[in-house]
Amino acid sequence: MKITVECERCGTKVELTPQTVGQHAYVHRELIEKDMYVFETNMGLEISPNLYMDFVDKLTQSTSDEETKEILEDNIEYNIDTEGKLEELRIDCRGCGDYIVLTEFGN
Numbered sequence: 001m002k003i004t005v006e007c008e009r010c011g012t013k014v015e016l017t018p019q020t021v022g023q024h025a026y027v028h029r030e031l032i033e034k035d036m037y038v039f040e041t042n043m044g045l046e047i048s049p050n051l052y053m054d055f056v057d058k059l060t061q062s063t064s065d066e067e068t069k070e071i072l073e074d075n076i077e078y079n080i081d082t083e084g085k086l087e088e089l090r091i092d093c094r095g096c097g098d099y100i101v102l103t104e105f106g107n
């Protein structure tokens with residue numbers, strides 16, 4: 001499988017083809033050779049608290065900002081689930097300035 005990125009304004013064209021086992025295609029290095037680049041990506045972040053009682057107890061019993069900070073640093077990753085999701089990917093043509101924003105990648 002391959003993806004072709006083609007600038008309709010100036011005709012620059014890049015084919016993203018798999019280079020490795022597992023069919024990985026290198027986006028940046030292929031685009032930059034033809035003067036295109038990923039201008040920006042937009043990640044959405046979903047945060048779901050999943051609090052353990054001992055964490056909540058420790059926090060409520062904390063007597064100083066320093067102690068609270070320490071409790072958060074030690075426990076936050078076990079108590080908060082985060083999930084990143086790609087929402088937008090913009091590719092720019094350096095030659096003429098045209099661009100495309102890919103969006104709606106799914107759930």
Ligand SMILES: [Zn+2]
Nearest residue numbers: 007010093096
């Ligand atoms: Zn162009």
